[in-house]
Amino acid sequence: MKLRRLTRKRATDEVYENLRDAILNRLFKPGERLHVDEIAERLGVSLTPVRHAIQQLASEGLIEIKPRSGTFVATLSLDDIDATFDVRIALECLAAEKAMDRIRPADVHKLEELLKQLRKPVTSEETLRKHEKANSDLHLLLIEAAGNRRLTEIYKGLNAHLTIARIHAAEHNDPRPAKEIAKRFAAEQSEHDEIVAALKARDLPRMKTAVEKHIGRAKSSLMNAWKSQN
Ligand SMILES: [Zn+2]
Structure with a gap:
């Protein structure tokens, strides 16, 4: 059980690093909509680590989750x-x-x-x-x-x-x-x-x-x- 937890955590970390780099290197542009299933497929992982990584990035302000609308790369005023x-x-x-x-x-x-x-x-x-x-x-x-x-x-x-x-x-x-x-x-x-x-x-x-x-x-x-x- 301990081992599985660690593995899952590492997947989240890797997805997190990946998405963060993609945002900071302009692969995903400010305001662009992010599709969880598409990202999971492209990275070859399940939906869970992608969702966790997105939560983490949202808490850092790099991603905005808008209820009933979707997930977007953050924009600034x-x-x-x-x-x-x-x-x-x-x-x-x-x-x-x-x-x-x-x-x-x-x-x-x-x-x-x-x-x-x-x-x-x-x-x-x-x-x-x-x-x-x-x-x-x-x-x-x-x-x-x-x-x-x-x-x-x-x-x-x-x-x-x-x-x-x-x-x-x-x-x-x-x-x-x-x-x-x-x-x-x-x-x-x-x-x-x-x-x-x-x-x-x-x-x-x-x-x-x-x-x-x-x-x-x-x-x-x-x-x-x-x-x-x-
Ligand atoms: Zn300086």
Whole structure:
């Protein structure tokens, strides 16, 4: 009995991972209807783990279950994006406070490596993906450096919503002018440098200012992109 339970749990976890990736990688688009039986068939599993995985994703806000209507990939409003970024700023400032005294030299070294990676030119889908990964790794490292597991969990949940927002903003996107993108990357670069420099200098007010500026700018950039697409 114990063994069967574990097996079923693993199936749910695998379906969960699979669906989550599919949503975050735009295979399923915001607002798209999800069919449990179709997903089960495509993944070669029974309906139960798919239903469990969908419940889990719904509790994280990535999926919306509408009674008598169906199951959909979550969509976001402009207000949602606004609110989510405000919470993110608060969490990253709290993390800065906690991380300041306890961050290890090895983590500082990792941050510097990520800054190096972020300086590489973005010229293709592939380099853009690497850039985005390094960006989110940098922020996650700062959060984890706070050494508060609850904070990390909440942050990760929040991040999933922001990813949905990004997907939304880029949806029917003609690529934005190259000049504008280069400008955004340059701003982002100096903001990241400033955050890490403030951390190394153990200067908390400076770091909070840098975090607020960086995420505040990312927020208006995303909200503007969202407005132009919706
Ligand atoms: Zn960043």
